[in-house]
Amino acid sequence: MSRYLFVTLPLMGHALPIAAVARQLEARGHEVTWAGSERFLRPLVGPQARVHPIPLRAHRGGQGELGMAAVRSRWAGYIVPHARTTLRGIDQAVQAFRPDALAVDQHAVAGALIAHRRALPWASLAPTTMELTRPYRALPKVESWILGLLEELWTEAGLPGRPPHDLCFSPHLLIAFTGTALVGAPAAHGRQPEAPEQLPWLRGAAFVGPALGPRAAGDEFPWHWLDPGRKHVLITMGTLSMDLAEGFYRRMTQALEPLGERLQAIVVAPHYAIPDPPGHVLAVRQVPMLELMPRLDAVVSHGGLNTVCEALAHGVPLVIAPIKGDQPINAAQVAAAGAGVRVRFARSGPQALREALVAVLDDPSYRAAALCVRDSFREAGGAAQAARLLDALTRTVPPVEREVAYEGVA
Amino acid sequence: MTLGGSQDTTTLTGPGAADGPLVAQIAALLREVTGEDEQWLAALGPHTRLDADLLLESIELAELGEALARRYGEQVDLVAHVAGLALDQIIEFTLADAAAYVAARTAGGRR
Numbered sequence: 001m002s003r004y005l006f007v008t009l010p011l012m013g014h015a016l017p018i019a020a021v022a023r024q025l026e027a028r029g030h031e032v033t034w035a036g037s038e039r040f041l042r043p044l045v046g047p048q049a050r051v052h053p054i055p056l057r058a059h060r061g062g063q064g065e066l067g068m069a070a071v072r073s074r075w076a077g078y079i080v081p082h083a084r085t086t087l088r089g090i091d092q093a094v095q096a097f098r099p100d101a102l103a104v105d106q107h108a109v110a111g112a113l114i115a116h117r118r119a120l121p122w123a124s125l126a127p128t129t130m131e132l133t134r135p136y137r138a139l140p141k142v143e144s145w146i147l148g149l150l151e152e153l154w155t156e157a158g159l160p161g162r163p164p165h166d167l168c169f170s171p172h173l174l175i176a177f178t179g180t181a182l183v184g185a186p187a188a189h190g191r192q193p194e195a196p197e198q199l200p201w202l203r204g205a206a207f208v209g210p211a212l213g214p215r216a217a218g219d220e221f222p223w224h225w226l227d228p229g230r231k232h233v234l235i236t237m238g239t240l241s242m243d244l245a246e247g248f249y250r251r252m253t254q255a256l257e258p259l260g261e262r263l264q265a266i267v268v269a270p271h272y273a274i275p276d277p278p279g280h281v282l283a284v285r286q287v288p289m290l291e292l293m294p295r296l297d298a299v300v301s302h303g304g305l306n307t308v309c310e311a312l313a314h315g316v317p318l319v320i321a322p323i324k325g326d327q328p329i330n331a332a333q334v335a336a337a338g339a340g341v342r343v344r345f346a347r348s349g350p351q352a353l354r355e356a357l358v359a360v361l362d363d364p365s366y367r368a369a370a371l372c373v374r375d376s377f378r379e380a381g382g383a384a385q386a387a388r389l390l391d392a393l394t395r396t397v398p399p400v401e402r403e404v405a406y407e408g409v410a
Numbered sequence: 411m412t413l414g415g416s417q418d419t420t421t422l423t424g425p426g427a428a429d430g431p432l433v434a435q436i437a438a439l440l441r442e443v444t445g446e447d448e449q450w451l452a453a454l455g456p457h458t459r460l461d462a463d464l465l466l467e468s469i470e471l472a473e474l475g476e477a478l479a480r481r482y483g484e485q486v487d488l489v490a491h492v493a494g495l496a497l498d499q500i501i502e503f504t505l506a507d508a509a510a511y512v513a514a515r516t517a518g519g520r521r
Contacts, residue, residue, distance in 0.1 A: 066462075066465055067461040067462055067465050067466075067501065068461045068462070068497060068500045068501045069461070069462055069501050071497065072497055072498070072501065135468075138489075138493055139492070139493050139495075139497075139500065140493065140494075141494070141495065141496040141497065142496070142497045142500070145496065145497055328467055328468075332469075346465050347444070347446065347450075
């Protein structure tokens, strides 16, 4: 039996797959403690889980920002302040719980700093594809700005010299919740597609596919509303994008308007976003995603990795309108895999959206490609495979083979 | 709204000639790359920011770069130019900045 300290961010898309891994570790007889906000984590990890509480502080994450401004606020307004305010709590959790290893969200940098400070083996977990292709390596000043922020955090944590590697990539183990069927696709700013084996920092990385686990029960879903004679489409733009997505919902509703004969659409949106929906459109605040997936013919999404992988894990093709972060990467990867169509979140009009949706519903090649990705996910092993890798991490001397060397900081 | 149907890219339909012919030409190329309409083009001006206002994606920036190189010569490499900028400069990069870059890279400064 080993002891693992889990560190993530108070973001649903990050914590869900990581919690599924923790559950699998416990099923293997290991002990897990979380360092983080009790209020955020408790509904996800269940009443039995151990949480070393770190008070949640509101950081200006700049959720309303887009484009490169979103990159700036993600790092300067969220990742860095979050690392600063949680560093002490994570260290206290290590001293109280004495873990054998840490499982650290790539963006919860304080976990990496503490693993270094306490010389513990640790794994980086990638619940987004944001860092995996290092999309800003074609923008050297952007990447060196990010590495400079990590270096500041390193020094503030009292660690000597400079960080020996990019702190988003543990030299011991990197687990990504996506599959090789998706990763070998368009990557960096204005660059050609690259296969993962061409990216040295991904050598030896474990692509385990989606880590699906039980969810907290939500609203009752009106299953009787679904008409078996029509196709079914889920439209969901993510929990963080509601305010940004109003225009998209409007255009999407117009796109759906003439399709009532052939499909029913479930839109995850606040009711005010879809005033007066037509009879074949149902607006709901939340859906039982995993129960609904097997009954769907297509998913329209912002391209968050969880939604993308949950759809593909059920062989459901996608229309993706990426907003920011890793979403454009995911959209490009799904399109390259042939399992979906990419549209423009800010600009695609009703007709373009309708054409994309009809293509994904009518052309069987999208479904076939989605089923291929599903099969590759099954082989990848998901949360159980991630747990096996973490298990091995505490029983072997971690090999430091992957090239995660620091580059680019002037 | 259509302003006389499909236009040659050299025709100044959007940003007026007062904004500088280069800005208008680049705006027209940008419209081709993005597949947007005349109304979208008409809203562009020298102060329009490629990233912050237009949310131009990296693929579109690369396509614009190729279009600029075809039109103004291989010495114009917009992607390389943007790659050399700092984060704040990328966020604030405008059509006028793109025009200034093209002007600096082409012999006579303007066409």
